[in-house]
Amino acid sequence: MPRYRSLEDIFDEEDEFGLLDVKPRASGAAPPDALNAEIVAEVNTFYETQGRLPNGNSHDLEEMKLGTIWQSICNSPTDAMISADRNKLLGYGHAILPSQGGEALSDEPSEVARDWREDPLEDEIPQSLEDIFDEDDEELPEAAVALRHVTPAAEREQPAHRADMFPCRDFDLFEQGFLDMQERLDSGERTVSPIEDRQELRINEGDYFIHRGLLAYVAEKTELSRRGGKPDHRLRLVFSNGMENDPLMSSLRKALAADKTARYVHRPGIGPLDPDWQADALELTGTIYVARSKSDRPEVKEVRNILHKIGVTSQNVKRRVADARNDPTFLLADVEIVATYDLKNLSRMKIEDLLHRFFDSARPANLTITDRFGKKVHPREWFYILPEHVREAVQLIQSGTLHLYQYDPSSQRITRK
Structure with a gap:
């Protein structure tokens, strides 16, 4: 490598890479x-x-x-x-x-819209409450003073069903059971355990709980439905003070978990197969009801006159169907009760199962309902029958001869086997 002694020696060399070739900047930029x-x-x-x-x-x-x-x-x-x-x-x-050559410019600025982020002017700041209340609201935009998408209080619909406490009309059926259970708890014959917050509590007919300082008895567990994709039931819950209510099973679980004093009363025996396990369950009689849907769904509306629900309940029928519009077992719509039949000395659960099996051939194969969570529900208490068919079947049950007959869906008649 040559050794240079001065800048002149450097500049005298050939600029092989054009490093010294500086081009002037273009003069096309705007002023x-x-x-x-x-x-x-x-x-x-x-x-x-x-x-x-x-x-x-x-x-x-x-x-x-x-x-x-x-x-x-x-x-x-x-x-x-x-x-x-x-x-x-x-x-x-x-x-x-x-x-x-025109008129001289005015030195007075015109009024320019101010940004809302800027600090207010001195004369715009109110000095007292009177200044605020004296403000004229007429210049406010309608969106600032008018309520939209809000239903007036007078027009709001009250919920069709609320699980409030109300007097138990047949408390005499449960009173002795509460007295006997209290004696067993006092003597230590029956034990209790606290209910954990995240415990998946199984609730069955005949269960006893201590809730809010009272003994509570699960007298009825109605048809299976689904809430949020999970199985759920409407319950009939009777309390030792002579009151009752009918919450959803999921609501009862939440209420028991929130009650730090709540306790589950253990049942006798070692499990459901043990005869002693059912010692607390009462064979309650009730009412058979036939309901017709008021749904506007096309697949239901066009067969409304022949599609009926058969149910059996130990509580008041009107109370049982009050929440029909929110219950998938009622097709998420209000219903009309077209017939009721009182049970006498007959097990409610056995009669309901017997009627459902008797009319099984008339059960719709593709009846589905989508709940508000998008889950498909297949109600199994609805049948293509008429109310008089149920009346005839009830008469056969009372006479003890139902097993001699069958329902023929092709002729829509109850015929002898």
Whole structure:
């Protein structure tokens, strides 16, 4: 490598890579005055679309850049800037330029919309409550004073069903059971355990609980339905103070978990197969009811007169169907009770199972309902039958001869085997 002694020696060498070939900058760039006029035009466009000036402190990057440049040039307007200021945002009342021989520009700025982010002016700050209440509300936009998408209180529908406490009409059937259970608890014959917060508590007919300081008895567990994709039942819950209510099984679980004093009373025996396990369950009689759906779903509406639900309940029938519109077992619609039959000295659960098996051939094969969680439910208590068919079947049960007959769906008649 040659050793250079001076800069002249370096510059005298051939510039093999063109490092010293410096090209002058092109002179086609716009002058600052034209650039400022373009900024003024952009600000006017922003003002026409947004109704305000761009804010230099905005979170939007483009608005922040435009607002910052505007603040730096708006106090030194030029003829080109004023020509581009079609909304007179630079604060001049006239658009005629002095260079054109016209009228001199006014030094009084026109009124310009202020940004809501800016601090209020001194005279805009109220000094007392009287100043606030004396404000005229007529200039407020309707959206600021009018309520939208809110149902008036008078028009709000009350829920069709609430699991409130009400007097138990047949408390005499349960009273002795409460007295006997209290004696067993006092003597230590029956034990209790606390209910954990996240415990998946299994609830069956005949179960006893201690809830809110009272003994509670699960007298009835109705047809299986699904809430949120999970199996659920409506319960009949009788309390030792002579009251009852009918919560959902899921609601009872939540209430027991929230009650720190709640206890589950252990049943006798070692499990459901043990005869002693059913010692607390009562053979309650009840009412057979036949319900017709009021659903507007096309697949239900067109067969409404021949599609009926057969149910058996130990509680008041009207109370049982009060929450039909929220119950998938009732096709998520209100129902009309078209017939009821009282049971006498007959097991409610056995009669319901017997009727459902007797009319099994008339059960719709593809009857499904989608609950509000998008889950498909297949109600199994609905049949293509008429109320008189149920009446005839009940008469055969009372006479003890139902086993000699069968239901023929083709002829829609009950025939002898």
